[in-house]
Amino acid sequence: MVNLLVEAGLKTETRARLDDVRESRWVSKGWTDLHVAVAFDRTDELLSLIKVRERGSLDCRDKEGRTPLHLAASKGHERCARVLVDAGADVDARSNDGRTAVYRAASNGDRRMVEMLMEVGADPTIASTDRGRSALDVALDKGHKEVVEILEWGEAVLNAARRGELKHLESLLEKDASVKYRDQYGLTALHAATIKGHKDAVMMLVEFGSDIECQDTEGHTPLHLAVEGGSIETVEVLIDRGANVNAKSKAGATPLYMARAMGYDEISQFLLEKGASSSSSLPSSLSSSLSSML
Structure with a gap:
């Protein structure tokens, strides 16, 4: 050594x-x-x-x-x-x-x-085997208020974004709640808002610093999930704010591939107009839907 x-x-x-x-x-x-x-x-x-x-x-x-x-x-x-x-x-x-x-x-x-x-995606819900407590549990027990706020508010932001609760979301973000919290699937609040088609929540999250190219555990960006959710308005919001139209998931799926696979012709055409490449090789199968997770 x-x-x-x-x-x-x-x-x-x-x-x-x-x-x-x-x-x-x-x-x-x-x-x-x-x-x-x-x-x-x-x-x-x-x-x-x-x-x-x-x-x-x-x-x-x-x-x-x-x-x-x-x-x-x-x-x-x-x-x-x-x-x-x-x-x-x-x-x-x-x-x-x-x-x-x-x-x-x-x-x-x-x-x-x-x-x-x-x-970077650490899961704060994992419980220890010796006492069965999670990171939040131990922070609460020891009175670490700032850490508790990070762990609690981060999850609250994700849930508010998922439900499209704009007032609650804005209140949390104005208290400096983190937009970077991830659940066990690597999903951020921005992922959750996009797949549900909450375009106003998407705009708010981006304004407060959400990474527009963040990836979940399968490599999906918010644009991938906006396409999966079928909301062209949400797709437009992301692209207008600089989202990469040719981003690839770990399986190799682009937003355009997902739109075509799901039969979203209007979204497919819009992506092509915004520079999506139709010549790249396509994966043999599309990654499983995340809708059930949200």
């Missing part, structure tokens, strides 16, 4: 610190080089180490089942957490006690870490 850390550029401030790495306590914890780099909050060294590892090894575990991301969340090392997430670490990985990274951040009252993890 020491050799790999040194090769990757991990500079120790003192000889004693290098000796610490050698000490059996690291071995007894089951920590890898990634765990150690995160423990010292060494972002540059972490990046170097990641370059020589396979993607799956980012979720390596210590003897308690903790991944490097768990450790970053527990210690509040936001930059290290961001590096790991950007490199493909599993944001919902569970340790032996069933706790996720967002659970640990919520338990510590770390608002910034919770926000970052939520933005």
Whole structure:
């Protein structure tokens, strides 16, 4: 472990610190080089180490089942957490006690870490196995008001958008409720509003900073779901605000492909007029409908 850390550029401030790495306590914890780099909050060294590892090894575990991301969340090392997430670490990985990274951040009252993890799709509803509590439960128990607001208001925004409740939605957004909250399918409030055809809610969410190209777990953008919902007005709103008409889902479906597959001739024609490509290869089958999820 020491050799790999040194090769990757991990500079120790003192000889004693290098000796610490050698000490059996690291071995007894089951920590890898990634765990150690995160423990010292060494972002540059972490990046170097990641370059020589396979993607799956980012979720390596210590003897308690903790991944490097768990450790970053527990210690509040936001930059290290961001590096790991950007490199493909599993944001919902569970340790032996069933706790996720967002659970640990919520338990510590770390608002910034919770926000970052939520933005990249962490599921705050996952309950730990030791006490059966979610991130919201532990934040409530410990009185971390700001974290509770992030977790509660984010879900409230999604629900208000889904139902097209404009006054409630506006009230939440004016209180700085997050528009980046995602449910277990990776759906944001903007996804929910678009598939339901709530164009006014869509306009409001975009105005308050919703990412118009955000993708759910299947790679669908809000435009994909607006097409699936069959509302040409909502499709127009998104395209007028810069939505990519040729965005592809993980299955390779474009909005135009979805419109044609669903028999929405008017939407298909509109997409073509707005620059949709009709020459790209089409997937063999359309991703399953998300309507039942909303």
